Amino acid sequence: MQNYCKENLNEIKNVVSKLSDAQYTFQSTNLFGSTIGQHVRHILEVYQSVLNGFETKVINYDDRARNLVLETDTNSAIEVIDEICLKLTGNQIDMQMVLEGNFCLAEGKKIKIDTSLLRELAYCLEHSIHHQALIKVGLLEVKCLNFIDDTFGLAPATIRHRKQCIE
Numbered sequence: 001m002q003n004y005c006k007e008n009l010n011e012i013k014n015v016v017s018k019l020s021d022a023q024y025t026f027q028s029t030n031l032f033g034s035t036i037g038q039h040v041r042h043i044l045e046v047y048q049s050v051l052n053g054f055e056t057k058v059i060n061y062d063d064r065a066r067n068l069v070l071e072t073d074t075n076s077a078i079e080v081i082d083e084i085c086l087k088l089t090g091n092q093i094d095m096q097m098v099l100e101g102n103f104c105l106a107e108g109k110k111i112k113i114d115t116s117l118l119r120e121l122a123y124c125l126e127h128s129i130h131h132q133a134l135i136k137v138g139l140l141e142v143k144c145l146n147f148i149d150d151t152f153g154l155a156p157a158t159i160r161h162r163k164q165c166i167e
Contacts, residue, residue, distance in 0.1 A: 001121045002088040013081045036138040037071035039131045048119045058166045060100045094118045
């Protein structure tokens with residue numbers, strides 16, 4: 001799972017490395033004012049939530065830093081992608097963890113759910129792919145679709161299915 005996550009993050013890194021900060025922070029009309037950078041930051045902070053939970057074995061996606069630098073500076077985003085990939089390289093085993101969060105609008109409704117590292121990394125990957133589809137919309141608007149291939153933002157199952165339909 002870690003290798004799939006790293007491949008996905010490096011795909012994002014490849015796109016981010018080609019964007020100017022102006023393109024990265026362009027407020028997309030089609031995305032209701034959000035930016036490519038905001039989607040990248042969100043992806044990275046979800047991964048960081050998992051990595052931050054290694055020692056305590058508790059993951060809490062609600063407690064993300066929401067670091068504005070990651071959504072406005074491509075170099076900072078690339079640095080964090082490299083850091084996450086390095087940490088993923090060193091952790092090849094599964095471990096039991098707890099997902100902690102408030103899944104409703106009311107305050108103080110935190111619950112805990114048993115989970116595992118690999119399950120949460122699978123979530124990170126699926127979540128990342130979902131946001132890549134939104135990033136693709138932003139890339140269209142800044143006329144940078146040539147920075148990605150046709151499978152960017154598609155789930156592996158979708159890619160496999162499309163290949164079967166062609167054969």
